[in-house]
Amino acid sequence: MSTSRAPPVFLLVLLPFFASTAFISSVNGAAHMTPETSAICPTCPYFLPTPREVTTPEGIPANLTCGVRLLADRKVSWIRRKDLHVLTTGDFTYTTANKFRALHLPGSPYWSLQVEKPTVDDSGIYECQVSTQPKIFRRFTLNVVVPSAAITGTREMFMKAGSDINITCIVKGAIRGAPVTWYHVLPRPPYTEEEVEEINAGGRGGVQVVTDKHAGTSWLLVTHATWRDAGNYTCAPVHATPATVSVHVLDEEVPAGLHHDLHPSEGRSSITSPPCSTLLTVLLLVLQRVAAVNEHGHWCSFCLLLGITSCLSLTAVYTAAGETWTAAQDLSSTWSVWRL
Incomplete structure (x- = not known):
């Protein structure tokens, strides 16, 4: 008569630990199916490989797709990481923003979060979370760019x-x-x-x-x-x-x-420079004669200064139009005549 031997006590103690490794701790949130974990926990859900980063132009719809096998009666939720807002759970959309929508075909292992007319503000990390104990999740990056x-x-x-x-x-x-x-x-x-x-x-x-x-x-x-x-x-x-x-x-x-x-x-090319030097010369000659016979010489100086200022302003206008006349040339010629 043969008798079956009971498994060692330490294996019974470590079995829950081995089973929990099928989920991988919530530190990294990734559950990968391997031959070892499949043998230990054949009913544990695990993620399928899907693109983890999506880039889309502003205004063009984008889909983040999360694949989960062996889901059973568990739920898949999409969470926006920057404010921890639950956007969808299963086929139900929790947010009032019309741009977010859950997409899933019955019997399909793929659960998608669709973002309609995304803007640059929608860029960031989105989390696909499975309601296991402990929870497992996978994070996706959405980049919305302005082309x-x-x-x-x-x-x-x-x-x-x-x-x-x-x-x-x-x-x-x-x-x-x-x-x-x-x-x-x-x-x-x-x-x-x-x-x-x-x-x-x-x-x-x-x-x-x-x-x-x-x-x-x-x-x-x-x-x-x-x-x-x-x-x-x-x-x-x-x-x-x-x-x-x-x-x-x-x-x-x-x-x-x-x-x-x-x-x-x-x-x-047809624009000609104003004869500023000639005008100043005539003005100075007249003022020189008036100053010689008029005791109010300061008025003559004021008039002279006013004439020079006006001519410099006119010269600056024509210089801006592309001419090469400069106020320094006018003043140089004027000063030579005044010394005479």
Whole structure:
């Protein structure tokens, strides 16, 4: 007659400890199923591998997905860590904010927290928690970014007529694969309405747009540029802030109506400097004669100072317009005449 032997007492004591390791302590909140833990606690829930970090553009819905096996009658809750606010439990949404919603298909081990129209303030840590004892949880990071485009180089480009225009646009934070559209604001005479055209291969020959949607980079190439290719070029990705560069095409004869816009420096060449030195000279000669016969010489000095101030102000205005006349030259000439 055979008798079964009872297990050692120390194994009975340590068995609850081994079973609890299936959950991993709430310090790290991660429950991973391994052959050892599966043998010790075959009914313990555990997390499935899912993406732990999600990045989305502002305004585009984002889903945080938590996978849990062997859930049984336990509940899955989503908690926002920054204020410990319980957002959802099971299929029920606790928050009054309409942007948060629980997503789950019956029989599926995946429980998702959907964030509709997220803003930058929604960025942070979200916790998927299972109602075990002790609780197990897994944390997820949501990054909400404001997509934007940036054109490499300066905001103004000066090109020689006949050369090639090459513009590079880098898109940051946009959805991978989002299309990029280029626009061209044509050069127009002053005080006329702007004309905007979408750039595509069907336009004039020599224009090419290449976009690497995976890298988020778009290139615009315009060969043999003419004055008609001048103007503003805008890189406009979907759901992103656009970027603009101004292109000037130089050294080519252009229509008279556009001459002022394309070559603004030439429009000021006809401005002449006021004959400030001549005016001061005449004024000083007159005041010198009056002072010789008038005992109120201080009034003459006051008038002289007033005349110099007025002339300096006039000279400063023309200097701002691009002329090279300076007040120092006027005063130097005036002082020479006064000493005579």
